[in-house]
Amino acid sequence: MRINNEIRARELRVIGESGEQLGIMSKFDALDAARYAGLDLVEVSPAATPPVAKIIDWGKYQYQKMKEQRRNKKSSSHGEIKQMRIGLKIGSGDLDIKLRKIRKFLADGDKVKIQVIFRGREMAHPEIGRGLLDRILESLADVATTDQKPIMAGRNLSIMIRSNSNDKVENT
Numbered sequence: 001m002r003i004n005n006e007i008r009a010r011e012l013r014v015i016g017e018s019g020e021q022l023g024i025m026s027k028f029d030a031l032d033a034a035r036y037a038g039l040d041l042v043e044v045s046p047a048a049t050p051p052v053a054k055i056i057d058w059g060k061y062q063y064q065k066m067k068e069q070r071r072n073k074k075s076s077s078h079g080e081i082k083q084m085r086i087g088l089k090i091g092s093g094d095l096d097i098k099l100r101k102i103r104k105f106l107a108d109g110d111k112v113k114i115q116v117i118f119r120g121r122e123m124a125h126p127e128i129g130r131g132l133l134d135r136i137l138e139s140l141a142d143v144a145t146t147d148q149k150p151i152m153a154g155r156n157l158s159i160m161i162r163s164n165s166n167d168k169v170e171n172t
Contacts, residue, residue, distance in 0.1 A: 002043040003058055004031060009043070012053040024050055081160075083113045086136070088122050088129055099139055106143050106163040116157040129157045137161070 002008070007027055014022040014030045017037055025033075034041035034055045042061065045052035082105040084098055105112050114136060116129040133150055140161065147160040 002046070004034070004041050007041065007043045007051075007053060009046070009051040011050045012041075012043070013048070013050050014041075015044075015052065015054040017055045017057075022055075030055075080110050081113055082110045083115065085115045085117055086132070087117050087119065088132060090132075095136075099136065102136075102140060102161075103143055106140075106161070109163060109165075111147065111160060111162045112144075113158055113160050118155045118157070123155060126152065126157065133157060133159060 010027055011024055012027055012030050013024050014033065016022050016033075017039055022030075022033065030041050030053055037055055039055050040058040041053050042056055042058060043051055043053045084102055084105075086095070086098060090098070102112050102114070114133065116133055118126070118129060122128070130150065137144070137146065137159070143164055144161040145164055147162050150157055150159045
């Protein structure tokens with residue numbers, strides 16, 4: 001955005017401080033009107049014909065914009081990535097506890113990265129890990145969808161899941 005003397009256009013459509021149209025006037029007349037009001041002339045739409053400029057308090061405008069960005073960032077940053085690590089030899093009771101915890105994370109709106117850990121000679125049987133992952137995804141099918149395919153990285157088989165309810169919120 002260009003301010004005051006940085007504006008290059010000769011003619012501008014000027015909007016007053018309370019939002020009223022002041023009409024099309026020369027750059028110098030618009031600058032005089034802004035100075036008379038004790039405010040700044042800011043080019044808000046340079047692509048328009050003629051360009052649109054508004055008489056506003058630049059410092060206050062920047063402050064409001066910064067505040068709005070912070071507020072938007074706060075509301076959009078909800079939803080961390082939680083991580084759940086599971087060994088191949090996990091018992092059914094322990095697996096149920098981990099699944100309960102994953103369901104809680106998904107209910108809070110977080111994404112969950114599930115990692116199946118291979119130790120020692122378990123690396124020779126990655127199909128067992130994929131079977132475990134399939135079992136986990138099958139039991140979470142009512143509340144979760146996968147974000148990516150299972151990825152084998154080193155000794156870990158990982159997958160990212162997110163809540164089904166996020167889909168419903170985005171589509172409305």
